[in-house]
Amino acid sequence: MKRAFITGIEGQDGSYLAELLLANHYEVHGSIRPGSSGGEKHLSALKADPKIFQKTLFLHQADVEDANALRTALEQAAPDEVYHLASQSHVGQSFEKVEETCRITGMGTLRLLELVRKLPQPPRFFHASSSEIFGSPEQSPQDETTPVNPITPYGSAKTFGTQMTRIYRRNFGLFAVNGILFNHESPRRGENFVTRKICRAVAAIKSGKQKELTLGDTSAQRDWGNARDYVRGIWLGLQQQTPDDYVFATGRLHRVQDIVELAFEAVGLDWQKYVRQEKQLFRPADPRQLVGNPAKAKRILGWEPQISFEQTIAEMVQAELKAI
Ligand code: F7E
Numbered sequence: 001m002k003r004a005f006i007t008g009i010e011g012q013d014g015s016y017l018a019e020l021l022l023a024n025h026y027e028v029h030g031s032i033r034p035g036s037s038g039g040e041k042h043l044s045a046l047k048a049d050p051k052i053f054q055k056t057l058f059l060h061q062a063d064v065e066d067a068n069a070l071r072t073a074l075e076q077a078a079p080d081e082v083y084h085l086a087s088q089s090h091v092g093q094s095f096e097k098v099e100e101t102c103r104i105t106g107m108g109t110l111r112l113l114e115l116v117r118k119l120p121q122p123p124r125f126f127h128a129s130s131s132e133i134f135g136s137p138e139q140s141p142q143d144e145t146t147p148v149n150p151i152t153p154y155g156s157a158k159t160f161g162t163q164m165t166r167i168y169r170r171n172f173g174l175f176a177v178n179g180i181l182f183n184h185e186s187p188r189r190g191e192n193f194v195t196r197k198i199c200r201a202v203a204a205i206k207s208g209k210q211k212e213l214t215l216g217d218t219s220a221q222r223d224w225g226n227a228r229d230y231v232r233g234i235w236l237g238l239q240q241q242t243p244d245d246y247v248f249a250t251g252r253l254h255r256v257q258d259i260v261e262l263a264f265e266a267v268g269l270d271w272q273k274y275v276r277q278e279k280q281l282f283r284p285a286d287p288r289q290l291v292g293n294p295a296k297a298k299r300i301l302g303w304e305p306q307i308s309f310e311q312t313i314a315e316m317v318q319a320e321l322k323a324i
Contacts, residue, residue, distance in 0.1 A: 005079035005123070006030045007064055007112065008086030012188040013128065015042035016231040017083060022046070022056060024235075029077035031062040031070065031086070042188050064108035071115055078119075081238050083126045084112050087158075090192060091132060092216075092283050094154035102157045109161030113168045113176070124175040124238045127165040130158045131182040131223070131249070131290045141223075141293040144180065144245045151285045162245075169243050177237045179230075182249035182292045185312050186227040187319035194256055195224065195316060198263050203320035205274055206267040212274050216281030218256040223291040225250045226307035236301040249292020250305050259313055266317045 004021050008014040009030025021028050032038055039047060039059060047053045060073035064086045074082075087105040088094065094101040109127055116125050132155035133148045148163075150156040162178050169176040189196040194215070204210035225248070233248040264271035297303040 001025060001027050002081065003027045003029065003077060003079045004081045004083060005074060005077045006083045006085060008084075008128075009059070010036060010039045010041065010043060011085065012042070012186055012190070012227050013184075013231055013234070014083075014085050015039075015188060016186070016228055017085070017234060018043065018046065018057065020231055020235055022052060027056050027058075029058045029060060029073070029079060031060050031064070031073050033063050034061045064104055064111065067111055067115065070112065074115055074119060078121070079123045081124045081126070082112070082116055083128075083234060083238075084109060085128045087128070088154070090190070091152050091154045093192075094152055094157070095284055098153040101153050102160075105154065106157035106160040110164050113164055113174070117168060117172050117174055122174055124243070125165070125168075125177065126234055126238050127161055127176065127178050128234070129162040129165070129178040129180045129245075130155070131180060131292060132287065133159045133162055133180065134290060135287050137289065140289045141249070141251060141291045143247050143293040144296055151287060152283075155287070166245070175238075175243045177243045178245040179234050179237050180245060180247045180292070181230055182223040182225060182247070182290065184225045184227045184230040184248075185316065187316050188227065189316070195259055195313065198256075198259050199313065199316040199320045202263040202267055202269070202317055203324050206269060206321065207324050209324070212276055214276050214278045214281065215256065215260070216277065216283065217286060218260060218275070218277055220256050220286055221253045221289070222256075223249045223251065223253055224309050224312070225305050226312045229305040229307055233297055233301065233303045236297075236303055240300065244300070246297040246301065246303075247292045247294050248297055248303070249294045250309070251291060251293060252309065253289070253291045254309055262310060262313045263317050266314055267321070
């Protein structure tokens with residue numbers, strides 16, 4: 001039985017990855033932040049299953065800023081594979097919390113790389129990198145060879161973590177992999193990301209609980225995939241003979257406006273009556289033309305996205321209606 005350790009196990013990707021690994025007969029360990037809900041949101045079904053919780057799924061209290069707690073958790077888990085997903089991942093907030101973002105997202109990754117390298121049997125290491133490392137790219141679509149050029153504090157912190165992962169691979173012989181993840185969504189997406197914000201608002205407006213939806217730049221474009229597809233790619237990245245970096249993306253651009261139209265249409269409402277743009281929600285800098293070329297992941301990992309943008313938004317709207 002392989003053992004895995006996931007930072008950020010409580011989040012969207014961490015919880016889907018835990019489910020995938022458990023289904024593949026792994027023993028799964030995850031670090032949770034002291035003071036967090038302890039996985040109540042997305043891990044509740046797994047925690048309620050007596051055949052799983054404390055049998056093949058174990059949670060450890062350890063903040064990514066706390067090297068001692070992380071070391072203890074890693075020593076207890078003795079993992080074969082470490083998936084580092086924890087971060088301050090909101091790009092907009094990274095402009096207000098610059099230092100915190102760099103500490104958690106940048107230094108947190110270095111801290112973990114150093115701990116992992118010093119374990120008696122260094123496990124394989126996955127770093128959840130981001131399309132934000134490309135920032136304002138000169139080539140489109142972006143792939144693993146595209147030069148980094150971050151334009152946000154979050155993108156800069158992720159670039160540091162990505163480069164450190166490469167440095168530990170090249171210089172310390174660690175089996176370290178960057179998954180360069182473009183946007184990926186699901187009903188488990190945090191509420192302050194644009195897809196979830198729109199789908200939640202649409203369900204609330206439909207049921208008379210909300211009157212309008214205020215957004216930032218609705219002409220902004222992204223390459224949006226589905227989190228369950230990307231988590232499969234994350235796992236595949238660590239199952240190869242040699243460590244490398246992979247772009248996980250769909251290769252297709254959509255506008256925030258497209259999400260608005262799809263989501264309102266799904267409940268039979270006219271978006272024009274409810275949506276308003278607010279200058280305050282525009283970001284000081286927002287990457288343009290971030291669209292990925294996942295050809296390498298397809299060629300080497302046999303990975304391809306299976307769930308479309310339209311299916312993802314439809315699923316998210318349905319989940320919000322059900323929750324209401
Ligand atoms: O914004 C625009 C916003 O916050 C998407 C994270 O997972 O993907 C994610 O970062 C776009 C941007 O995601 C609102 O300006 C307009 O252009 O959903 P988002 P993100 O910033 O792209 C990357 C790959 C990551 O690595 C990150 O961790 O939508 N937008 N109006 C808005 N965005 C938000 N949040 N709220 C609005 O009202």
